Amino acid sequence: DTGVSQDPRHKITKRGQNVTFRCDPISEHNRLYWYRQTLGQGPEFLTYFQNEAQLEKSRLLSDRFSAERPKGSFSTLEIQRTEQGDSAMYLCASRGGQANTEAFFGQGTRLTVV
Amino acid sequence: AQSVTQLGSHVSVSEGALVLLRCNYSSSVPPYLFWYVQYPNQGLQLLLKYTTGATLVKGINGFEAEFKKSETSFHLTKPSAHMSDAAEYFCAVSLPPFGNEKLTFGTGTRLTIIP
Numbered sequence: 001d002t003g004v005s006q007d008p009r010h011k012i013t014k015r016g017q018n019v020t021f022r023c024d025p026i027s028e029h030n031r032l033y034w035y036r037q038t039l040g041q042g043p044e045f046l047t048y049f050q051n052e053a054q055l056e057k058s059r060l061l062s063d064r065f066s067a068e069r070p071k072g073s074f075s076t077l078e079i080q081r082t083e084q085g086d087s088a089m090y091l092c093a094s095r096g097g098q099a100n101t102e103a104f105f106g107q108g109t110r111l112t113v114v
Numbered sequence: 115a116q117s118v119t120q121l122g123s124h125v126s127v128s129e130g131a132l133v134l135l136r137c138n139y140s141s142s143v144p145p146y147l148f149w150y151v152q153y154p155n156q157g158l159q160l161l162l163k164y165t166t167g168a169t170l171v172k173g174i175n176g177f178e179a180e181f182k183k184s185e186t187s188f189h190l191t192k193p194s195a196h197m198s199d200a201a202e203y204f205c206a207v208s209l210p211p212f213g214n215e216k217l218t219f220g221t222g223t224r225l226t227i228i229p
Contacts, residue, residue, distance in 0.1 A: 004157070033216060040123075042204050042219030043158070056216070091157060095215070103217065105150075105157035 004106035006092050012112045013082055020078045021109045025094030032075050033103065034067055036060065037089040046090075049075060050097075082113045116141040116207045120220035128228045133177075133192040135223045137205030140186065147188040148206040148217065149179055158204065164188065165210075175199070200227045 005024040013019050025032050030051050035043035046065070048056045051072040061067075064082075069075040079086055089110050095103040121136040139145060146165045150158040162173025169181040175198075179190045188205060202224050206217040 031215075035217075040221070042118075042206075042222050043217070045216045045218070048216055093158075102160050102163070103215075105159070107155075107157045110155070 004092055004094050004104050006090075006106035006109050008109055009107065010110050010112075012114060015084060015113055016081055018078065018080045019082060019111065020076055021090055021111075023075045023077070023092030023094075023106060025074070025092070026104055027073075028096065029094035029104075030072065030097045031095045031103075032069060033093040033095075034075070034077055035091040035093065037091060037108070038087075043091055046077075079111075082111075084113045087111055087113045116145055116209060116218050118205050118207050118218060118220035120205050120223050122223055123221065124224045124226065126226040126228055127195045129197055130194050133190070133195045133199065133225065135190040135203050135205075135225065137179075137188045137190065137220060138186050139188060139205075139207045141207060141209070143209060144183075145207045146210060146215070147179075147181060148208070149173065149177070149188075149190050150204045150206060150219075152202045152204065152222075161190070161203075195225075195227050197227050197229065200225055 007022045032049040034046040037043040047067050049069040064080045067077045089108045091108045092106045093103040117140045119138045148163045149161040162171045164171045164181045172178045177192045202222050204222045205220045208215045
């Protein structure tokens with residue numbers, strides 16, 4: 001078990017380009033979360049999957065953002081037509097289905113839009 | 115809806131001194147409470163959590179926190195600071211089971227240790 005893995009760790013993109021991030025959760029974890037963390041702030045919830053079903057999306061997740069978890073394992077987060085305000089750390093977390101279990105975070109993908 | 119307020123965005127303590135990081139929460143139902151630590155350019159690591167039962171919770175690296183319902187607080191303490199404790203600390207709240215248990219974080223407290 002290597003923990004939650006995120007790829008890439010860093011991404012620099014030009015404004016208007018599309019980017020896609022990948023998250024590989026801990027195997028057998030059926031719950032997966034995406035958070036966004038801007039400089040000097042705490043992480044903010046973006047979206048939540050239970051297996052392959054996306055069960056909740058934050059209002060922060062504009063129509064330029066889309067997340068998938070096609071087989072209930074890894075997940076992708078795509079941002080279309082990136083804006084400078086999208087620059088942030090994108091964190092993925094996973095946890096098991098039992099109550100009181102801990103959410104494990106990946107190291108994050110830092111996005112810089114220039 | 116739940117929320118968390120962390121008092122003090124920056125805290126400095128001398129090595130060997132008491133560490134006290136403050137967290138107050140707001141929740142319409144009895145919450146679950148967490149403290150996470152984040153080192154530069156890293157993800158978050160769970161220090162400790164309160165769900166039910168004993169209100170004094172012990173975590174990793176010598177940290178502990180006490181859930182005080184009457185004060186809606188969950189302050190983090192460590193008796194003796196170590197240089198390796200320098201990091202960003204986040205208090206978080208979630209609702210009990212039968213929800214998605216997403217975390218709502220405070221804005222964080224940066225802890226600096228003075229040699």
